[in-house]
Amino acid sequence: MLLEKRKFLERVLKExxxxxxxQLAEGGEHAxxxxxxxxxxAKQKKQAPVKIAQDLVAELLKHPDLAGIQVEAKGPYINFIFGKEYVSDTIKAAVKPGYGSLEKKTTRVVLEHTSANPNGPLHVGHIRNSIIGDTLARAFRKAGYRLEVQYYVNDMGRQIAIVVWGFIHLDxxxxxxEKEDAxxxxxxxxxxxxxxxxxxxxxxxxELMQLVEKGDTATVKxxxxxxxxxxxxxxxxxxNLNVSHDRFVWESDFIRNGYTERIINRIKKLPQARQEETLALDLSEFGFENKYVIRRSDGTSVYAARDLAFHAWKGANFDRMIxxxxxxHKLIGAQLQCTLKLLGDKVPEIVxxxxxxxxxGAMSTRAGKFVSADDLITEINKRAFDEVTARRPELDEPARxxxxxxxGLxxxxxxxxxxxxxxxxxxxxxxxxDFERQSxxxxxxSHARACSILDKAGPFEECYDLETPAEIALAKQIAKLPMVIERVIAELRPHILATYSRELADTFNSFYHFDPVLKSEGKVRNRRLTLVKAAQNTLKESLETLGIDAIRTM
RNA sequence: GGGCUUGUGGCUUAGCUUGGACAUAGCGCCGGGCUUCUAACCCGGAUGUCGGGGGUUCAAAUCCCCCCAAGCCCGCCA
Known part of the structure; x- marks a missing residue:
């Protein structure tokens, strides 16, 4: 697909x-x-760019491996336009289940997301973390990585102590x-x-916090x-958000199992260590002005110490941490990375x-100023139910x-x-x-429309030779999925997949409008049905990677 | 005060890491399209000093510098 073609052309051009x-890039409407x-x-050869482009095209045209690719110079630009074989290869691959998956890798990846303090329900800020994290997780699995998703439970913080105090002293x-978290x-x-x-x-x-630090059984409980x-x-x-974790890792476990003590002992030996009343690191040579405190003067550990222990543990068990x-968390994240690097441990990539x-203004759990994720989900389900009822009154209530x-999800x-x-x-x-475009x-x-066509079509013979501009535009959009997955992983930016999926739906809707499928006949019908199947499958794979249900009817 | 991030039509937003062909799309606005595969759709139109200024370059929304504005961070909290 596009991913392979790109790598191939890059190699040929380098040679x-x-x-x-x-400087290979997508050619937009030109190519x-x-x-x-x-x-x-031009600079190197001291010749006009237009001439160089022409000469290079002439040379490339002689290249045996470039058969089937149209190469042309448009002024100083060199355009590559892929032919029929590329389009039909794309469709052949895209009708298969799992399209867009990349080859299996042995790399073990651990991804941590959400990890909100357990002092109140998840709100719309927390779920930005959940949704970015879960989408990345799905993209990693699609890209063939071995992945474990973790939730780091901050169970020894001041916030939790305040909650416990409230449960002891208040009504x-x-x-x-009432839900537990509410x-x-x-x-x-x-x-x-x-x-x-x-x-x-x-x-x-x-006092409650100190009791927990000491491991007082009743308080810990x-x-x-x-x-x-x-x-x-x-x-x-x-x-309710289609978000899941493989493991919940408890912060306090890193005190109990001695990992925190172990990493503190390693930190003591660093040349940047400053042991006075506290144990701290002087990271000023790396641009961090304030000292990075690891252990309090009373001998107890701070959050940073437990977090370092947690990451040392992850680094020992996984090839990549995200x-x-x-x-x-930008500053403390950077301090953490810096310290792990000094220790010679693996360093996490932080999104x-x-x-x-x-x-x-800003949300605050403490002040009770937040929109909870549960309220959002309830509202959106209500709104979605009204919408479905208006559009599909013939369906029974459970279906709606x-x-x-x-x-809603x-x-x-x-x-x-x-x-x-x-x-x-x-x-x-x-x-x-809002349920309109860009949603x-x-x-x-678009996916449901494609399913509807396929359901009505009955059996047909697959055909991969496309003709019309709308058909070819759709096929070329379909061809991008593997490259999009690779980019999401490389850049750790899942919104790239969101943008791509919307563009794919746009292209499908245009095709749907211009090229009738079921009403066409013979070979045209077969090739369009095959294309619809490829589009349906690509939409399904994209939606599922976004954690969205690819429903067949709506 | 210092650091990080952001600033793209009335509103929201892609593109910025890797400079390059008329800056992406949605909402809203104007005009069309359902006896035709689901109109949660499609087609056309108007709307832009890409925060401001300077610089680098054949070429800057994209790179560099300065300024302005917004958000976040600078605890022996987590």
Missing amino acids: STGMDDV DLATTVAFAL NTQEKG HIARIYIAANRKIEEDPEITQQVN KFRNEVTRCLEGFEVTMK DVLGAD HFEFVSLPE RSIARSV AAVRYDIVKVSPEKSTVFDWKEAL GPYIQY
């Missing part, structure tokens, strides 16, 4: 020009691939039908109010109990995403509910994954509830 960078290498050569009755948030918010009124409580919270309840709530939310973290805020669930996931991670966003109800449901709809 022909002697250039290291052959399938194009190069501007003539400009660079902690759970309201009827219950915990309510107590957490109330406890924080009390602390504001009475600063003495902070002392009691500190209380912490574990509340955290477990909160995680149960998270798992319901994540299941963390999906909010932009607020940072910028914040999601509300129109009225099922479609609505998939459509598609809207939420796509709305979040389509934006580049480095962009901060403001949560907007109107946009989140997940739009892509699902």
